[in-house]
Amino acid sequence: MTTDRQRLEAALSGRYRVAGELGAGGMATVYVAEDLRHRRDVAIKVLHPRVAASIGPERFLREIAIAAGLAHPNILSLFDSGDADGLLYYVMPRVEGPSLRDRIAREGELPVDEAIALLRELADALAYAHGQGIVHRDLKPENVMLARGHALLADFGIAKAYHEAGRSGPLTATGIAIGTPAYMAPEQAAGDPQTDHRADIYAFGVLAYEMLAGSPPFTGSSPQQVMAAHLTRTPEPLAAIRPSVPPGIVVAVMRCLEKRPADRWQSADELLRRLTSDSAAGGSPAAGVTAAAPGALTITEDMCRRIERAAFDPRMIGDKLNYLDNQVDSDVLVIMILGWGLDAVDPVAIFPGAPFRIVIPTLFGLDSGRKLRFPLSVADHLTLLEALVNDLTERIRPRFVIVGGFSAEGDVALRLAADAAPSTRIDACLALGSNVGIETCFVTGVLADISSDARDSMLPALNLALGGAGTVNDWVNLGDYLVRIVRNFQHDWRPIQRFARDIVAPWKAEGIGALVRWYRTATEAGRRVRCVFEDNDLYRGQIRELQLRNLDDKVLGEAYRPGSIVVEPVAGHFDLLEPERVIRHLSELVADLRADGPGHHEASPRSPRR
Numbered sequence: 054m055t056t057d058r059q060r061l062e063a064a065l066s067g068r069y070r071v072a073g074e075l076g077a078g079g080m081a082t083v084y085v086a087e088d089l090r091h092r093r094d095v096a097i098k099v100l101h102p103r104v105a106a107s108i109g110p111e112r113f114l115r116e117i118a119i120a121a122g123l124a125h126p127n128i129l130s131l132f133d134s135g136d137a138d139g140l141l142y143y144v145m146p147r148v149e150g151p152s153l154r155d156r157i158a159r160e161g162e163l164p165v166d167e168a169i170a171l172l173r174e175l176a177d178a179l180a181y182a183h184g185q186g187i188v189h190r191d192l193k194p195e196n197v198m199l200a201r202g203h204a205l206l207a208d209f210g211i212a213k214a215y216h217e218a219g220r221s222g223p224l225t226a227t228g229i230a231i232g233t234p235a236y237m238a239p240e241q242a243a244g245d246p247q248t249d250h251r252a253d254i255y256a257f258g259v260l261a262y263e264m265l266a267g268s269p270p271f272t273g274s275s276p277q278q279v280m281a282a283h284l285t286r287t288p289e290p291l292a293a294i295r296p297s298v299p300p301g302i303v304v305a306v307m308r309c310l311e312k313r314p315a316d317r318w319q320s321a322d323e324l325l326r327r328l329t330s331d332s333a334a335g336g337s338p339a340a341g342v343t344a345a346a347p348g349a350l351t352i353t354e355d356m357c358r359r360i361e362r363a364a365f366d367p368r369m370i371g372d373k374l375n376y377l378d379n380q381v382d383s384d385v386l387v388i389m390i391l392g393w394g395l396d397a398v399d400p401v402a403i404f405p406g407a408p409f410r411i412v413i414p415t416l417f418g419l420d421s422g423r424k425l426r427f428p429l430s431v432a433d434h435l436t437l438l439e440a441l442v443n444d445l446t447e448r449i450r451p452r453f454v455i456v457g458g459f460s461a462e463g464d465v466a467l468r469l470a471a472d473a474a475p476s477t478r479i480d481a482c483l484a485l486g487s488n489v490g491i492e493t494c495f496v497t498g499v500l501a502d503i504s505s506d507a508r509d510s511m512l513p514a515l516n517l518a519l520g521g522a523g524t525v526n527d528w529v530n531l532g533d534y535l536v537r538i539v540r541n542f543q544h545d546w547r548p549i550q551r552f553a554r555d556i557v558a559p560w561k562a563e564g565i566g567a568l569v570r571w572y573r574t575a576t577e578a579g580r581r582v583r584c585v586f587e588d589n590d591l592y593r594g595q596i597r598e599l600q601l602r603n604l605d606d607k608v609l610g611e612a613y614r615p616g617s618i619v620v621e622p623v624a625g626h627f628d629l630l631e632p633e634r635v636i637r638h639l640s641e642l643v644a645d646l647r648a649d650g651p652g653h654h655e656a657s658p659r660s661p662r663r
Contacts, residue, residue: 057082057099057102057140058071058074058084060137060138060139060140061084061097061099061137061138061140061142063138064137064138064140065086065097065137067089068088068089068090069086069087069088069089069095069097069144070086070087070089071084071085071086071097072084072085072086072087073085075096080100080101080104081098081099081100081101081104082098082099082101083096083097083098083099084096084097084099085097085147086144088132088144093146094146094147095132095144095145095146095147096144096145096146096147096148097142097143097144097145098142098143098144098145099137099140099141099142100113100140100141100142102139102140105139105140105141108141110136110141113134113141114134114135114136114141117131117134117143118134119187120187120209121134122185123181123182123185123187123209125177125178125181125182126203127174127175127177127178127203127204127205127206128178128181128182128205128206128207128209129145129146129148129198129205129206129207129208130145130146131143131144131145132144132145132146145207148198148199148200148205149200150198150199150200150201151198151199152194152195152196152197152198152199153171153194153195153197153198153199153204153260153264154193154194154195154197156194156199157194157263157264157267161267161268162264162265162266162267162295163264163265165265165295165297165298165299165302167202168261168264168265169299169302169328170202171197171199171203171204171264172257172261172264172302172328173325173328173329174203174204175192175197175204175206175257175260176257176321176324176325176328177325178204178206179192179206179253179254179257179321179324180320180321180322180324180325182209183250183253183320183321183322184322187209188249188250188252188253189206189208189209189253189256190241190252190253191208191233191236191256192206192236192253192256192257192260193233193235193236193256193260194260194263196208197260234276234277234279234280234283235259235269235271235272235279236256236259236260236269237252237255237256237280237283238251238252238255238256238283238314239255239283239284239312240252240314241255242280242283242284243284249314250320250321251314251317251318251319252314253321254309254317254318254320254321254324255309255310255311255314255317257309257321257324258306258307258308258309258310258317259309259310261305261306261309262288262291262306262310265291265295265298265302265306266291266294266295270288270289270310271283271286271288284312287627288307288310290303290307290398290399290402290403291303291306291307291402292345292398292399292401292402293398293399300345300399300401300402301327301401302328303399303401303402304327304401304402304405305318305324305327305328307402307403307405308405309324316631316632316633345377345378345379345380345399345400345401345402346377346378346380347375347376347377347378348375348376348377348378348412349373349374349375349376350373350374350376350437350440350441350444351371351372351373352369352370352371352372352373352374352417352437353370354370356436356437356440357369357370359436360429360433360436360437361429361430361432361433364427364428364429364430364433366427368425369427372417372418374414374415374416374417374437374441375397375414375415375420376397376412376413376414376415376441377397377398377399377400377412377413378400378410378411378412379400379401379404379407379410379411379412380410381407381408381409381410381411382410383408383409383410383451384451384452384453385408385409385410385451385452385453385454385455385639385643386409386410386412386445386446386449386451386453386454386455387409387410387411387412387454387455387456387457387639388412388413388414388438388441388442388445388454388455388456388457389411389412389413389456389457389458389459390413390414390416390438390456390457390458390459390462390465390466391413391458391459391462391630392459392462393416393419393461393462393465393552397413397414397415398413399413400412400413403630403632404632404635404636405632406632406636407632407636407639408636408640409455409636409639409643410449410451412441412445414438414441416434416552417429417434417437418548419548419549419552426545426547426548427548428547428548428550428551429548429551429552430551430552430555431465431468431552431555431556432555434465434552435465435468435469435472435473438456438465438469439469439472439473439474439477442454442456442469442473442477442478442479443477443478446477446478451478453480453481453643453646453647454478454479454480454481455479455480455481455482455483455639455642455643456469456470456479456481456482456483457482457483457484457485457635457639458483458484458485458487459485459486459629459630460485460486460487460496460626461487461488461494461496461497461553461556463484463485463486463487463488463584464484464487464488464556464559465556466482466483466484466487467482467484467487467568467571467572467575467582467584468571469482470482470571470575470578470580470582471570471571471572471574471575471578472574475578479580480580480581480646481580481581481582481583481642481643481645481646482575482580482581482582482583483583483585483635483638483639483642484582484583484584484585485585485629485630485635485638486585486586486587486626486629487568487584487586488556488560488568489565489568489586489592489595489596489599490560490564490565490595491557491560491561491564492591493560493591493592493595494556494557494560496553497552497553497556497557498553498557500546500549500550500553501550501553501554501556501557565595565598565599568584568599569599569608569609572584572609572610572613572618573609573610573612576609576610576612576613576614576617577610577611577612579612581614581617581642581645581646581649582617583616583617583618583619583638583641583642584617584618584619585619585621585629585638586618586619586620586621586629587620587621587624587625587626587628587629588620588621588622588623588624588625589625592620593620596618596619596620599618600618614645621634
């Protein structure tokens with residue numbers, strides 16, 4: 054029986070001498086050969102017969118001819134292509150070097166400086182190809198060759214042929230999709246016919262993430278699981294996995310991974326400019342663009358004096374309340390409380406391009422990896438957060454100070470705005486997805502009831518918490534959150550339990566009256582408040598009743614402002630944290646504050662205090 058190699062050798066006799074097989078994958082086999090006319094070594098890639106039959110020779114040769122016109126130093130050129138006795142093939146230079154897949158498999162994460170240099174070359178190659186109207190559609194480490202320290206992007210046009218063939222019939226049986234789901238943009242995984250060049254930018258982000266973290270953002274036991282993750286899950290922040298990556302590069306990569314194409318970099322040129330900026334590389338920041346920096350508030354004896362005596366531990370003195378600071382030059386300071394029980398997240402990564410100074414703290418003693426934890430009440434956490442607000446205000450001297458929070462931390466932000474001393478500079482509060490009653494305390498209600506000495510009760514309780522998710526996306530995000538909580542606190546639930554019980558208590562006692570009380574207290578103190586809620590039956594019903602009561606009886610007080618309590622249309626719980634949405638609400642709050650003019654909380658910007 055004649056083999057594919059024998060057929061190839063016979064068909065190309067006189068033009069190429071096939072020396073041996075270089076490698077094989079799910080879609081093609083690569084042979085090393087000699088170009089007899091030009092006396093050079095080449096690689097001949099031959100599509101497997103079942104793949105070739107699905108694509109067809111006309112479509113294949115048409116797309117290869119288009120890709121052959123690309124001329125860029127970081128794109129692997131095509132020498133030749135054709136149909137050899139029914140075998141579809143194309144000829145490339147033989148690269149004396151490994152593929153990026155080989156390198157990652159051997160070493161895992163790449164050195165940061167080398168990875169950045171390679172990413173710049175690949176972004177430049179994509180920018181050039183996109184400028185020629187050509188989209189790759191299958192960017193992955195297997196298609197990146199490494200030669201003398203440089204990246205060469207291969208297989209332009211091949212994926213286009215696969216894609217076009219897929220419109221006329223399923224290709225999964227041929228094995229075409231094998232190995233590619235890990236790099237598919239959500240719209241590509243969903244089969245969206247409007248998929249465009251921004252799918253390449255998403256795949257670039259996956260590839261960059263893998264180069265820097267050692268593994269892609271999503272994995273699974275099947276292609277279907279991986280594609281589902283691209284559609285629904287949020288990747289672990291790159292900064293949390295590898296803190297040595299410059300913040301500007303983190304921002305560039307994480308923005309590539311946005312679910313919506315409109316939220317990514319809109320062109321490879323734009324991405325390339327970000328990767329080559331001084332701030333992205335870790336050099337001197339460009340104007341208005343800075344790197345996130347860690348900071349810490351030292352816990353003093355005076356702070357401890359205001360903590361509940363029963364909770365005080367002398368080891369607290371000198372300990373740290375940690376935070377991350379985006380260092381943006383702005384007269385607006387935002388202290389955003391996110392992810393109780395989790396470390397502070399990088400504000401540059403989750404709010405890219407934010408025009409405000411954003412500081413994100415970790416609640417004291419709840420940092421991951423801690424050996425010493427303190428089961429503080431919410432009131433104690435508020436005491437320390439107020440001290441942080443005062444410390445940052447004194448050092449930064451902003452014109453406006455906004456406190457914000459998401460979910461249970463939305464409750465915390467509201468309580469901070471209501472309970473902080475009049476001398477504490479808080480001009481406004483943004484509460485995203487805070488509770489409105491005991492019915493909305495899904496996770497906190499469950500964690501509050503878990504017994505610290507009854508491990509057999511944890512799994513049913515955690516499953517119950519997941520049952521509170523309103524959408525698949527919320528379920529996935531809740532699952533990720535609970536996994537991290539369990540890893541951090543499974544040996545000592547007390548800090549989580551105390552916090553959760555204190556979050557739940559006002560809702561058990563007062564219902565939505567707790568929200569009314571905090572809103573009134575904060576606004577009567579001259580602090581603007583905006584509460585933004587998710588769009589579902591439970592929240593719509595509660596907010597509708599509250600707004601009707603306010604229309605009839607003014608339960609929200611004389612300082613109530615229209616538009617300060619809203620249901621965000623068609624938004625799930627975690628949708629409220631989308632960067633553009635958060636920045637929009639912050640911007641509107643700031644516009645209102647500026648329109649108000651000087652108030653009793655406002656100091657002269659950047660002026661010395663007496």
